[in-house]
Amino acid sequence: MATVRDIEIRDSAARAAQAAEELQDSVGEKMVLNMGPSHPATHGVLRIVLELDGEIITKADPDVGYLHRGDEKIAENMTYTQFIPYTDRLDYLAPLANNVAYALAVEKLLGIDRELPPRCQYIRVMCAELARISAHLLGLGAFAMDMGAVTVFLLSFTEREKIYNLAEAISGARFTTSYTRIGGVMRDLPSTWLGQCQQFCDEFIPALNELETLLTRNRIWMDRVRDLAVISREDAINYGLSGPNLRGSGVEWDLRKKQPYLCYPDLEFDIPTGSVGDCYDRYLVRMEEMRQSVRILLQCIKKIPGGADNKTREPVNVSDGKVVLPPKQKVMTKMEELIHQFILVTQGMNCPPGEVYFGHENPKGELGFYINSRGGGTPYRMKIRSPSFVNLSIIPKIFVGGLISDTVAILGSLDFVMGECDR
């Protein structure tokens, strides 16, 4: 049975008085707004607690960790080779680059990072640069889409699709590639791959030009991102930013040039830097980096030892049987290789005691692995220095004083991946 309640209808004068009173209360009061963890502009599961005074942000507190999987803990419990698939899931927009970074870190511990066969080095460089293009394309597409330019997203994904096809051709997987092995790569390039890569490069530059015509001199885009969230050179260094975010602030620091690894010293490329350090500069740096990556790729296609079909049988792995799995045919017929195979699979390669840090210039910045080994096949401690984690730590600094509508633009320009941030 329904009950009847009195409805209090006050006169308009009383309503107006109460409304004025409520308004009085909210003036000068700050509002706390929860952004994320499930918000399209946070590119994953970043949560930011914003304190607002009207539309102005007075305090921003990023809350990370929603994607924490304990990768460092997992790494302590498995052999070095077994961890390779986990690196795919760090920066999941550039798994090939993560594979290369991790393999180089373990090889540095083993002391074989300078002994890699030249063909392997070229293959790895091409992987890292393809991953860079792929990650920047997604970063750019998502950035522009958050600003309302959906076309850019569609165009950039058309190009990313081709990179996925290339990844599929070398590793068998489009997304979680796990292509490198400690001391080499999973397998040599298929004979048609260099041709495919060349075709991609030829098609990519016109596509990139088209993307640039959509944004770089676009009045709406420039008004939206120029002079926004300026990070000074000093702040960028002090907060430990890396990658395009650091270079956007005018610091010419690229690990490929400053601490060269693989065959980067033999390749010609430039390091673009910004002048102001705003969102526009970070965008421009990424655009130019993609062009430089194509430049590197084209040089690699020309210079790679063995060429497309590797008639001269250039090796792609180091020849040390205690690091790389021996060929299956030998395992079945030779005693020594059988022992190597057995030890490598069950216990892992015997790493010397010691500690190394290797930083790799990943698309998002410096992906570093600190490996503390006490000997044997598993690391005693492995710390992953993820660029997104460090890059996000500047949010409380650059958000304050800005408008709430600019948060999506700033987040897009920082270009982070939560899988890597939270590990």
Add this chain to the structure above:
Amino acid sequence: MPPLEFAQQLKTKFGPVISEPVEFRGEITLHLSDAGRIAEVGEFAKTVLGFDYLVDVSSVDNYGEDPRWTVVYHLRSLKHGNELRLKTDVSEEKSELPTVMTVWKTANWHEREIYDMMGIRFSGHPDLRRILMWEGYPYFPLRKDFPLAGKPTDLPGVAFTKPAPLEGGPFVTVAGGEDAIHREPRVRTPEE
């Protein structure tokens, strides 16, 4: 200037608290015996020696040894391009050392992560909260005595707090343990 000379300068400034530099795979490691002076050493390294970029701070749990914690700082100079690794030990009873946030702001989140994962506190840190785990989580999961399978928490309403099934997983195990936790290589003390 080669990195060994920077190590030498630190040694002349701070004397016996800085160990002899150890070189491994081309990287220089210095050990600081007094963890209480880490901020001072950092300040000197930044202002005088030009190590303006703190790459990373990490921590190691030397389970079963004394002192239990090692905190590792990776220093880099963007001016002259050299790198230096500083290490310092903290005992389990103390579990505290000064923050280097006063020197490099990037240490903020790194130190919060170490506190979250290992339970080492940083005195002078303005905002020492958990960062990856949620506020109120009772354990420090990167400690060696925390099992890989996890521990149940009595926090209501939080999913995935039961121990994870490890049987048949990819992990390296030690033969002979009665359950999955005892077969983890990490929780085994060296003499067992």
